[in-house]
Amino acid sequence: MPLPDVAPPDPAEALLHGQFSGWSRSGGGSSDGNGCPNSPGGGGAKYALTLTHSHLHVQRLSARPGKEARLLLPLAELLGCSCPRHPAPPLLLLYWYPSGRRRKGVSRRRQVRAYLAENRPDAERWCAAVQCLLRGVTVCATTEFNKGLLPRPRRLLLLVNPFSGRGQAMQWCQSHILPMIREASISYNLIQTERQNHAKELVREISLAEWDGIVIVSGDGLLHEVINGLMERPDWEEAIKTPVGILPCGSGNALAGSINHHAGYDMCLREPLLLNCCFLLCRGCVKPMDLVSVTTSRPASNQNGRPTQRRLFSFLSVAWGFVSDVDIESERYRGLGSARFTLGTLVRLASLRSYKGRLSYLPPTAVTASPDSTPPPQKRPLSRSITEGLEGFCRTPIHRTVSDMGLSEQRSLRRDDEEGERERQKERERRRERRRGRARGGGVTRASSLAEDREREREAEREREGGDAQEGSPPEGEGRTEVGMEDPDSDDREDESATDGKDGSLEDVLEAVEASEQYGAGTGKDECDSCYQERREQRKNSAPSSQIVSAICGPPRAPGPQLECDSGYCAEEAELNGTYAFPRQPYTLEMRERALTISSPFRHITRSYKPKSVDQNQNSSRPRPLSLLQSNSNSLPPKLSLSMSPPTPPSSPPAAPSLTSTYLTPRPGSPGSASPSPSLRSPSPSFTFDVAEPAGPVKTRTAISEVYAPPRDDLLPPLDQPIPTRDWVTVEGDFVLVLAIYQSHLGADLLAAPQARFDDGLIHLTFVRAGISRATLLRLFLAMERGAHLSLTSPYVSHVSAKAFRLQPLSPRGTLTVDGELVPYGPLQAQVHPSMARLIVGDPGVKITRL
Numbered sequence: 001m002p003l004p005d006v007a008p009p010d011p012a013e014a015l016l017h018g019q020f021s022g023w024s025r026s027g028g029g030s031s032d033g034n035g036c037p038n039s040p041g042g043g044g045a046k047y048a049l050t051l052t053h054s055h056l057h058v059q060r061l062s063a064r065p066g067k068e069a070r071l072l073l074p075l076a077e078l079l080g081c082s083c084p085r086h087p088a089p090p091l092l093l094l095y096w097y098p099s100g101r102r103r104k105g106v107s108r109r110r111q112v113r114a115y116l117a118e119n120r121p122d123a124e125r126w127c128a129a130v131q132c133l134l135r136g137v138t139v140c141a142t143t144e145f146n147k148g149l150l151p152r153p154r155r156l157l158l159l160v161n162p163f164s165g166r167g168q169a170m171q172w173c174q175s176h177i178l179p180m181i182r183e184a185s186i187s188y189n190l191i192q193t194e195r196q197n198h199a200k201e202l203v204r205e206i207s208l209a210e211w212d213g214i215v216i217v218s219g220d221g222l223l224h225e226v227i228n229g230l231m232e233r234p235d236w237e238e239a240i241k242t243p244v245g246i247l248p249c250g251s252g253n254a255l256a257g258s259i260n261h262h263a264g265y266d267m268c269l270r271e272p273l274l275l276n277c278c279f280l281l282c283r284g285c286v287k288p289m290d291l292v293s294v295t296t297s298r299p300a301s302n303q304n305g306r307p308t309q310r311r312l313f314s315f316l317s318v319a320w321g322f323v324s325d326v327d328i329e330s331e332r333y334r335g336l337g338s339a340r341f342t343l344g345t346l347v348r349l350a351s352l353r354s355y356k357g358r359l360s361y362l363p364p365t366a367v368t369a370s371p372d373s374t375p376p377p378q379k380r381p382l383s384r385s386i387t388e389g390l391e392g393f394c395r396t397p398i399h400r401t402v403s404d405m406g407l408s409e410q411r412s413l414r415r416d417d418e419e420g421e422r423e424r425q426k427e428r429e430r431r432r433e434r435r436r437g438r439a440r441g442g443g444v445t446r447a448s449s450l451a452e453d454r455e456r457e458r459e460a461e462r463e464r465e466g467g468d469a470q471e472g473s474p475p476e477g478e479g480r481t482e483v484g485m486e487d488p489d490s491d492d493r494e495d496e497s498a499t500d501g502k503d504g505s506l507e508d509v510l511e512a513v514e515a516s517e518q519y520g521a522g523t524g525k526d527e528c529d530s531c532y533q534e535r536r537e538q539r540k541n542s543a544p545s546s547q548i549v550s551a552i553c554g555p556p557r558a559p560g561p562q563l564e565c566d567s568g569y570c571a572e573e574a575e576l577n578g579t580y581a582f583p584r585q586p587y588t589l590e591m592r593e594r595a596l597t598i599s600s601p602f603r604h605i606t607r608s609y610k611p612k613s614v615d616q617n618q619n620s621s622r623p624r625p626l627s628l629l630q631s632n633s634n635s636l637p638p639k640l641s642l643s644m645s646p647p648t649p650p651s652s653p654p655a656a657p658s659l660t661s662t663y664l665t666p667r668p669g670s671p672g673s674a675s676p677s678p679s680l681r682s683p684s685p686s687f688t689f690d691v692a693e694p695a696g697p698v699k700t701r702t703a704i705s706e707v708y709a710p711p712r713d714d715l716l717p718p719l720d721q722p723i724p725t726r727d728w729v730t731v732e733g734d735f736v737l738v739l740a741i742y743q744s745h746l747g748a749d750l751l752a753a754p755q756a757r758f759d760d761g762l763i764h765l766t767f768v769r770a771g772i773s774r775a776t777l778l779r780l781f782l783a784m785e786r787g788a789h790l791s792l793t794s795p796y797v798s799h800v801s802a803k804a805f806r807l808q809p810l811s812p813r814g815t816l817t818v819d820g821e822l823v824p825y826g827p828l829q830a831q832v833h834p835s836m837a838r839l840i841v842g843d844p845g846v847k848i849t850r851l
């Protein structure tokens with residue numbers, strides 16, 4: 001980009017200075033066709049190049065009418081440079097990505113500039129100098145630039161979900177991603193995922209020391225898998241420090257939107273967003289990112305009457321109500337790309353639901369110490385306030401009832417005394433609660449235990465069943481009431497007159513959308529309930545993944561190390577969405593072998609997409625993606641073989657990984673090969689993706705414990721214990737939505753929490769209560785596109801920050817999502833773990849929105 005008033009460089013700042021000739025395919029002295037469309041000019045034009053720490057100054061020596069004599073290339077806009085090998089002429093190729101306005105927002109565009117050096121050593125010296133600056137190597141004017149100064153090339157593991165978004169991920173890999181990664185001199189291995197949880201299984205087992213980063217080429221769902229795969233490793237503390245990146249090919253792309261926003265770019269979608277994120281990825285700066293530990297639960301359904309719990313780690317959001325409904329229900333419009341959410345929003349607005357529930361949260365001011373900054377001593381009380389709060393609530397020595405939070409002064413108490421007391425107290429509470437009955441109104445602020453809730457729900461259920469049997473009304477409408485109606489408990493969801501008058505012309509639009517939806521889907525309003533039922537049976541992306549899982553991966557997958565899974569729970573979950581389905585048939589070695597062979601990340605395919613034969617995707621009715629391991633990395637063995645050990649039964653505790661593969665181990669003679677076992681190697685905590693590292697041994701290895709000890713949620717009591725009344729705030733009533741988000745964006749075009757930072761240690765809660773009109777709700781989402789919704793005042797909308805929260809749905813049915821993925825419906829609680837992961841975000845925020 002020529003700048004009219006470019007000042008000449010200060011000679012004192014110059015690192016290199018030299019003369020080059022212009023070069024282009026048409027006008028240059030090359031006959032091999034190795035030209036560049038944007039090179040500075042034909043043969044004959046002379047240029048003086050000066051390299052400083054921040055810029056490359058280009059001065060045209062021979063004047064040319066109508067052309068600027070000076071050009072300033074900021075190194076911040078340079079992706080990389082190269083010097084093509086002999087017999088190509090001694091060229092210095094610069095890959096420049098200035099930002100420019102596009103139809104769909106501002107994004108980067110590629111320009112290659114080529115300068116012909118007098119000889120090859122000159123070209124190589126310049127190339128080394130530019131690369132040193134891009135990699136952050138400390139240099140000065142007296143530095144003798146050569147390739148030896150450069151750190152080893154960075155290595156990325158690219159995981160591509162070919163079905164994400166509109167199914168363009170592989171196409172975009174070829175057209176944009178891989179060329180840019182090569183230009184940035186990054187080595188990579190590319191693996192296509194072939195089924196749900198494939199990425200999770202991979203990252204659980206690979207040798208992470210081989211990689212400088214794991215990059216997801218997909219939507220947010222695949223990153224969710226990777227984060228949880230890393231957290232399920234015995235060496236999770238090291239593993240989760242592996243930088244992760246995302247290249248947006250999904251339909252929501254919330255994290256990519258947040259990264260784009262953090263870099264200072266205007267909101268954009270699709271390819272412009274991809275180019276921005278790919279540029280930032282190649283630049284490579286890493287930032288700490290908060291993770292949120294989420295514990296989900298389902299009410300007791302098995303004979304022992306215990307609720308079952310599951311813990312997972314989230315980087316983006318927890319949603320209940322409107323947002324999760326739209327996310328899951330709009331799956332059917334996947335072909336529309338991100339527009340599916342717009343349509344889904346309109347459809348859901350047309351038949352707005354509300355859900356009964358209780359939301360409790362711990363505001364940040366109430367927390368004295370972050371669990372990560374000063375790890376609490378073992379078995380300390382959860383917090384003093386909790387004990388006090390519980391005492392106030394239960395009027396009994398509550399420290400006994402919360403003994404597994406650890407009350408050190410009470411450790412000497414006999415365990416069975418404590419348990420007996422806890423049981424007696426629960427029983428007293430239950431009786432007291434029954435006496436209070438259902439007279440208690442909505443919006444009550446208090447703490448209570450899930451046991452009470454379940455008891456109340458069971459009672460309510462019994463009453464309802466009795467009532468329904470008498471009145472003959474179906475129970476479907478329970479708990480999902482239309483907003484705006486007088487009686488939120490009413491089942492008469494057809495009656496929307498209460499809001500009809502309010503919304504005016506918006507209603508016409510909504511009715512039109514609703515009518516077209518009914519026409520398109522062939523369902524009427526009543527059939528919404530059957531769709532709802534259906535949704536419980538299916539899962540996101542069910543077609544491809546369920547086919548593969550059933551045809552190829554019948555083997556049970558061992559539950560995560562922290563997973564408490566009894567058979568009843570698993571069966572129920574399989575029915576719910578399949579996410580946690582553990583197939584019941586025995587898992588033979590042959591099946592495991594077949595799955596792994598077909599999974600083919602371990603196959604070496606040299607830069608060609610090899611189509612898979614149909615029989616590899618048994619029962620697959622749709623064309624399957626190509627199995628692929630594509631690599632330009634020199635660091636991996638060309639031929640990969642697997643050695644298998646018998647599968648671990650799902651119920652057995654996850655000890656050392658049962659699968660080993662030679663691709664997991666360093667190549668013999670490679671820098672890391674001295675390490676005795678891949679499982680003993682982990683990235684050094686001090687390693688950063690962007691910090692220059694001299695060539696040599698990959699990383700220092702530390703021995704890791706095989707005992708899995710996941711991080712503790714020390715701000716939260718166990719899910720079946722009451723939350724404290726002190727410091728916690730509880731809101732109970734009818735909600736249209738509850739959204740907990742920890743990134744700025746909910747989708748690439750939804751700035752849901754403008755104040756959020758990757759590592760602010762906060763959960764940003766938005767909740768909308770029943771009674772809001774559709775017009776206001778629509779206005780809220782429209783304002784969210786600009787991040788202006790926080791200033792929209794409505795008595796029904798609240799925005800708060802928290803360190804932890806608990807959500808107790810009291811409606812019998814609904815949808816809960818974590819990072820956009822369906823989780824079992826039931827009580828859930830979450831706590832933020834500040835800066836636990838690391839995210840590749842590129843250069844920090846230089847505002848580039850206009851030319």
Ligand SMILES: Nc1ncnc2c1ncn2[C@@H]1O[C@H](COP(=O)(O)OP(=O)(O)OP(=O)(O)O)[C@@H](O)[C@H]1O
Pocket residue numbers: 160161162163164165166192193194195196197198218219220221222223225249250251252253254540541544545820821
């Ligand atoms: N090859 C595959 N076949 C089927 N499902 C897959 C495959 N690879 C990954 N998945 C699963 O697909 C789900 C959705 O993936 P992802 O979120 O990345 O894309 P998306 O839904 O299109 O994007 P977004 O979340 O932004 O809308 C994830 O749960 C992931 O586990």
